Amino acid sequence: MAVYTEVPDGELAAFVKAYDIGEVVSCKGIAEGVENSNFLMRTTKGSYILTLYEKRVNRSDLPFFLGLMEHLAAKGLSCPTPIKARDGEALRELCGRPAAIISFLEGMWPRRPTERHCQLLGGAMADLHIKGRDFALKRPNNLSLAGWRTLVANTKDRADEVSPGLADTIQDELAFLEKNWPQDLEVGVIHADLFPDNVFFLGDRLSGLIDFYFACTDFLVYDVAICLNAWCFEQKGEFNVTKAKLMIESYAKLRPLPEAELAAMPVLARGGALRFLLTRLYDWLNHPPGAFVSPKDPLEYLKKLRFHQQAKSVAAYGL
Numbered sequence: 001m002a003v004y005t006e007v008p009d010g011e012l013a014a015f016v017k018a019y020d021i022g023e024v025v026s027c028k029g030i031a032e033g034v035e036n037s038n039f040l041m042r043t044t045k046g047s048y049i050l051t052l053y054e055k056r057v058n059r060s061d062l063p064f065f066l067g068l069m070e071h072l073a074a075k076g077l078s079c080p081t082p083i084k085a086r087d088g089e090a091l092r093e094l095c096g097r098p099a100a101i102i103s104f105l106e107g108m109w110p111r112r113p114t115e116r117h118c119q120l121l122g123g124a125m126a127d128l129h130i131k132g133r134d135f136a137l138k139r140p141n142n143l144s145l146a147g148w149r150t151l152v153a154n155t156k157d158r159a160d161e162v163s164p165g166l167a168d169t170i171q172d173e174l175a176f177l178e179k180n181w182p183q184d185l186e187v188g189v190i191h192a193d194l195f196p197d198n199v200f201f202l203g204d205r206l207s208g209l210i211d212f213y214f215a216c217t218d219f220l221v222y223d224v225a226i227c228l229n230a231w232c233f234e235q236k237g238e239f240n241v242t243k244a245k246l247m248i249e250s251y252a253k254l255r256p257l258p259e260a261e262l263a264a265m266p267v268l269a270r271g272g273a274l275r276f277l278l279t280r281l282y283d284w285l286n287h288p289p290g291a292f293v294s295p296k297d298p299l300e301y302l303k304k305l306r307f308h309q310q311a312k313s314v315a316a317y318g319l
C-alpha cells in the first residue's frame with residue numbers, strides 16, 4: 001500500500017484552505033503506486049489526487065515534473081494538471097513533505113494489455129513527445145548509462161543470490177551498452193515509465209497518462225524502447241510482435257521515425273531492459289522486511305533482455 005505518510009484531518013483541512021477547491025468531503029489512501037503517498041480526495045467541488053512526495057523523489061526535480069504536466073495538459077494532452085493554490089503555487093508542504101494536488105483522471109489501467117491498447121499507446125506517446133518539444137525545462141535522465149553504472153556497483157556483490165551468474169551478465173551488458181549506446185538521436189521530453197499502470201483507458205479510448213515522476217530529457221525513441229519492454233511481452237514471456245508493430249506504426253504516423261532511430265531500436269530496448277532489471281534488483285535486495293510494497297520481479301527483465309540481445313535489427317519488432 002503506497003501511503004507512507006498519514007495526513008491528520010485537521011492538517012488536511014488547513015492545507016486545502018489555501019486552494020479554491022471547496023471543502024474536503026473524503027480523502028482515501030490509494031493502494032497502488034510505489035514511490036509516493038497518494039490520496040483520492042473528494043471535495044465539494046470535485047475529485048483530486050493529493051500526493052506527498054516521499055524520500056526517493058528529489059525535491060529539486062518537482063518543478064520539472066509539475067511544470068511538465070501543466071505544459072502538456074495546457075497543450076491538450078490528457079494528463080493530470082497541477083492545481084494552484086490562491087497564491088499561484090502548486091508545490092507546497094504538508095506533514096513535513098513536499099505536496100501537490102493534481103487533477104483526477106477518469107479511466108482504468110489495463111491488467112492485460114491488448115493489441116488495440118498498444119496501438120493507442122503508440123499514438124499517445126508520439127503526441128506527448130511532440131507536445132513536449134517546446135517545454136523549456138530540462139532534466140537529465142539519471143537512470144541512463146551513468147546511473148546504471150552506479151546501480152551495478154551497488155548490486156553486483158549480491159546479484160547472484162537472485163540468479164547464479166547474474167552479476168556477470170549485467171556487467172557484460174553494461175560494457176556492451178557503454179560501447180554501443182547511440183549518440184545523435186532527437187532528444188526531448190520522455191515519460192520514461194510508460195508502463196500499463198500509468199496509462200488509463202475508458203472503453204476503446206485512451207483516457208490519459210499519469211505518473212510523470214521519472215520524466216526526463218533523453219532520446220525520444222528510448223521511450224518507445226521502454227514501451228516495447230513494458231507492453232509487448234506476454235505473461236509467459238513470449239514477445240508479441242503484432243503488438244510491437246502496431247505500437248511503433250501508430251507512433252510513427254504522428255512522429256515518423258528516422259532510419260537512425262529504427263536502427264538503434266535493439267540497443268535501446270536492451271538499455272530499457274537493463275534499466276528495469278537494475279532498479280528492480282536494487283529494490284529486491286534492499287526492501288525492508290515487512291514493507292507494505294512488494295518488490296517487482298527483476299528476472300522478468302533478464303528474460304526480456306535476452307530477447308533483445310538476439311534481435312539483429314528493428315525487424316525483430318515487426319518492421
Ligand SMILES: Nc1ncnc2c1ncn2[C@@H]1O[C@H](COP(=O)(O)OP(=O)(O)O)[C@@H](O)[C@H]1O
Nearest residue numbers: 030032033034035036049080103104105210211
Ligand atoms: N491523476 C490521477 N487520476 C486518477 N488516478 C490517479 C492519478 N494519479 C494517480 N492516480 C492513482 O494513484 C495510483 C498511484 O499513482 P502513481 O503516480 O503511479 O504513484 P507512484 O508515483 O507512487 O508510483 C495510480 O495507479 C492511480 O490509481
Ligand SMILES: N[C@@H](CCOP(=O)(O)O)C(=O)O
Nearest residue numbers: 033034035193195276280296
Ligand atoms: N514501472 C517500474 C516501477 C515504477 O512503478 P510506478 O508505480 O511508479 O509506475 C517497474 O515496473 O519496475
